Amino acid sequence: MADSGPVTTAGVIAVGNLQARIDGQLSRATGGRLTVGERAELVELLALRGHVLGCVADAERAAALADDLIGQVPGDARSFVARARTRGAFHRFGPALTDLDTAAALGGDRAALDAERAAIYQALGRYGEALAIRQRAVDRHADFSALAALAGVHGERGEMDEAERRFSAATRSYQGTSPFPVAILEFQLGQLWMEHGNLRRARAWCDAAVRRLPAYVPAQGHLAEIDAALGQTAAAIARLRPLASASDDPDYATQLARILGNTGQTEEAMTWRGKAEARYDELLARHQEAFADHAAEFWLTIGGDPERALWLARQNLSLRQTPRARALVRRSSGHPPG
Amino acid sequence: MSDHNNSPRGVAEPAIDIGDAYVFPSPSRPGQLVLVMTVFPNAQPGALFSDAARYQFRIRPVTIPASGPGSRFEVGTDEYNITCTFAAPVTTDGAGNFAQEGTCTLPNGATVSFRVNDEHGGEAPGARVFAGLRMDPLFNDSTGYVETLATRQLAFQENGTNGADGWDILGIVVELDVATMLGRAPGTLFAVAAETVTAGKFPVRLDRFGRAFVKGQMLGELGADTVNRDLDLRELWNQEDPFQLAPNYLGAYRARLNANLAVMDGIDGKTDWPLQPDGTHPLTELYLGDYQVVDVAKPYTEDSYLEIELALLQDRAHATCGGRSLNDDAGDTNLTFVITGGNGPRISDGVDQATVRASDSFPYLAPPNPSPAVAGRILAPSKVADQLAFLQQAGLASR
Numbered sequence: 061m062a063d064s065g066p067v068t069t070a071g072v073i074a075v076g077n078l079q080a081r082i083d084g085q086l087s088r089a090t091g092g093r094l095t096v097g098e099r100a101e102l103v104e105l106l107a108l109r110g111h112v113l114g115c116v117a118d119a120e121r122a123a124a125l126a127d128d129l130i131g132q133v134p135g136d137a138r139s140f141v142a143r144a145r146t147r148g149a150f151h152r153f154g155p156a157l158t159d160l161d162t163a164a165a166l167g168g169d170r171a172a173l174d175a176e177r178a179a180i181y182q183a184l185g186r187y188g189e190a191l192a193i194r195q196r197a198v199d200r201h202a203d204f205s206a207l208a209a210l211a212g213v214h215g216e217r218g219e220m221d222e223a224e225r226r227f228s229a230a231t232r233s234y235q236g237t238s239p240f241p242v243a244i245l246e247f248q249l250g251q252l253w254m255e256h257g258n259l260r261r262a263r264a265w266c267d268a269a270v271r272r273l274p275a276y277v278p279a280q281g282h283l284a285e286i287d288a289a290l291g292q293t294a295a296a297i298a299r300l301r302p303l304a305s306a307s308d309d310p311d312y313a314t315q316l317a318r319i320l321g322n323t324g325q326t327e328e329a330m331t332w333r334g335k336a337e338a339r340y341d342e343l344l345a346r347h348q349e350a351f352a353d354h355a356a357e358f359w360l361t362i363g364g365d366p367e368r369a370l371w372l373a374r375q376n377l378s379l380r381q382t383p384r385a386r387a388l389v390r391r392s393s394g395h396p397p398g
Numbered sequence: 399m400s401d402h403n404n405s406p407r408g409v410a411e412p413a414i415d416i417g418d419a420y421v422f423p424s425p426s427r428p429g430q431l432v433l434v435m436t437v438f439p440n441a442q443p444g445a446l447f448s449d450a451a452r453y454q455f456r457i458r459p460v461t462i463p464a465s466g467p468g469s470r471f472e473v474g475t476d477e478y479n480i481t482c483t484f485a486a487p488v489t490t491d492g493a494g495n496f497a498q499e500g501t502c503t504l505p506n507g508a509t510v511s512f513r514v515n516d517e518h519g520g521e522a523p524g525a526r527v528f529a530g531l532r533m534d535p536l537f538n539d540s541t542g543y544v545e546t547l548a549t550r551q552l553a554f555q556e557n558g559t560n561g562a563d564g565w566d567i568l569g570i571v572v573e574l575d576v577a578t579m580l581g582r583a584p585g586t587l588f589a590v591a592a593e594t595v596t597a598g599k600f601p602v603r604l605d606r607f608g609r610a611f612v613k614g615q616m617l618g619e620l621g622a623d624t625v626n627r628d629l630d631l632r633e634l635w636n637q638e639d640p641f642q643l644a645p646n647y648l649g650a651y652r653a654r655l656n657a658n659l660a661v662m663d664g665i666d667g668k669t670d671w672p673l674q675p676d677g678t679h680p681l682t683e684l685y686l687g688d689y690q691v692v693d694v695a696k697p698y699t700e701d702s703y704l705e706i707e708l709a710l711l712q713d714r715a716h717a718t719c720g721g722r723s724l725n726d727d728a729g730d731t732n733l734t735f736v737i738t739g740g741n742g743p744r745i746s747d748g749v750d751q752a753t754v755r756a757s758d759s760f761p762y763l764a765p766p767n768p769s770p771a772v773a774g775r776i777l778a779p780s781k782v783a784d785q786l787a788f789l790q791q792a793g794l795a796s797r
Contacts, residue, residue, distance in 0.1 A: 066598055067450045067598040068450045070448075072487055073446045073447075073448065073449065073486070076445075076446070077412060077413065080442045080444065081412075236407050236604070237407075237414055237448050237597075237604065238411040239450075
């Protein structure tokens with residue numbers, strides 16, 4: 061079960077510092093004064109903020125900067141690593157792997173590229189290959205990031221005891237004060253437990269992530285989902301309203317609309333449903349691969365278009381053969397979860 | 399830069415990244431010793447200290463068992479530590495502004511509470527403490543400095559460009575009454591190091607600082623170390639106890655310093671620090687003990703950085719308080735010390751003072767620049783040749 065873990069800087073300080081770093085880098089970027097490393101770092105920072113604050117616009121900006129970087133510095137491996145990450149984030153896994161091959165040809169660090177490759181294999185459901193790379197990294201140097209990554213693969217494979225053991229080893233080996241890596245790790249474990257149906261453990265880990273980083277939108281969203289699953293709908297609604305208002309990720313509006321609909325608050329539910337639908341239409345037009353699964357969930361439930369849901373779920377499955385993608389197709393086909 | 403952006407963890411978490419440390423007798427209050435640590439290089443308004451770290455000044459008495467080339471100080475085992483911690487910030491208004499409280503534990507066990515950015519700081523018998531955003535007191539021509547090391551030729555101009563011009567930084571200033579806080583020590587010479595460590599049950603050292611320009615330049619990859627050509631030593635160095643290096647990497651540090659110091663000595667075309675018979679550079683042992691040495695019985699002198707060290711090596715009694723004052727041109731002193739050994743004219747980087755000079759009175763550090771310059775926060779390369787390209791690409795290069 062989640063203990064308090066390593067002591068890290070208060071989330072409000074860390075998020076404030078992250079914002080200040082991004083603002084500073086962006087203002088220098090406007091003047092064209094960033095080094096290749098700084099531009100690659102800015103891509104990372106924007107992607108981090110996008111993940112933590114549930115901001116799709118940040119992720120899009122990171123992807124655009126990574127594209128620019130390739131144009132500006134095509135001979136530097138760091139440019140291709142940066143773009144591989146943003147492509148991976150938008151589920152463009154094939155092109156991301158191609159970028160990593162190019163980075164390798166340009167002399168990029170082999171161990172670092174292997175780690176990037178493992179993350180993509182994991183997203184694709186190629187767990188055996190991901191596990192081999194992650195295990196090699198731990199054998200070489202069992203530090204926080206290597207152990208955390210290995211834990212993630214075990215979790216995806218359903219080996220939750222092993223995942224917990226590796227997660228604990230990772231947090232014990234953490235030697236920094238930044239809350240981001242630890243909170244992300246705690247959230248991942250919560251997410252995995254949720255997928256494995258253990259809501260008590262899922263809540264403990266998501267709670268830990270939110271205690272560490274109160275502004276962590278995806279962790280808040282999962283806590284709302286847990287609340288709803290446990291019948292605590294008022295708590296779930298209270299948690300989701302600010303997320304749905306602030307985040308440009310329609311997932312929160314979808315969840316809120318669904319719960320409101322289930323509790324008879326039809327008018328407000330329809331408002332959020334409309335917002336989510338409009339936003340999914342926008343995002344699918346630009347990033348179909350990335351939003352196919354969540355959009356399928358939307359049309360399967362509050363969206364009320366099971367045919368479109370099935371089509372999107374199949375698109376998602378064609379991209380990655382993960383248990384989650386298969387389950388989504390089954391549910392969209394009207395079959396009970398397998 | 400002095401020690402700005404020289405640690406991967408510091409770049410990831412700037413609030414624990416030490417920029418510099420300073421130790422000097424108060425110019426305005428005789429009998430008071432001032433300790434300053436700066437963290438969070440290039441901080442912007444609103445920057446705060448980490449509540450997950452301890453900010454420490456570690457003070458130990460030192461003696462001089464023997465002087466002459468190759469000598470080093472003997473550091474005692476008693477410690478007179480000052481530890482500052484900070485609470486998580488709290489909102490003070492509806493506009494998203496935060497206030498942060500801090501506490502400083504003094505060598506006698508007493509504590510001082512203060513609010514970050516309160517100009518008056520906090521006070522207890524025998525001590526005053528300030529913490530908050532100020533102007534960075536560092537000044538040097540960082541490009542010329544790096545170019546000098548990379549090309550192995552003096553590369554300064556008459557009017558250099560301060561690489562930290564207009565920067566803000568978070569500063570911790572502790573003013574101690576020497577008699578109250580250090581009076582039971584056997585002598586008047588003290589070694590002082592600054593460090594940041596994690597606040598958990600098993601503290602991990604995150605960053606440390608003793609003398610200026612040690613980590614990035616003297617331990618940097620100049621291309622002269624034939625033992626470990628490509629080893630970035632900075633993070634290993636950061637984790638070491640400043641008063642007791644572990645044996646694991648001692649050989650690596652020693653080899654790097656021996657090689658780099660010899661190269662630096664030759665920059666002016668002559669050898670001022672002849673190697674000892676076993677090939678050891680006479681400054682290596684001195685720099686392995688990475689702390690500032692201050693004589694609390696001597697009055698304030700603005701330009702006394704490394705004077706006690708030079709006296710030790712020249713087998714004479716020191717004349718000043720040593721340490722490092724906020725307005726001391728430590729960059730010039732450092733290069734002159736290492737390159738000329740005091741046997742030639744003073745080397746100047748063409749930058750003689752900070753954007754705004756530090757004050758003679760508490761809290762000493764100049765008020766923050768309301769519109770601070772913005773610079774990137776990325777790990778400075780360990781390879782000195784790459785540092786030059788880094789500064790040029792980052793727009794920090796002055797030429």
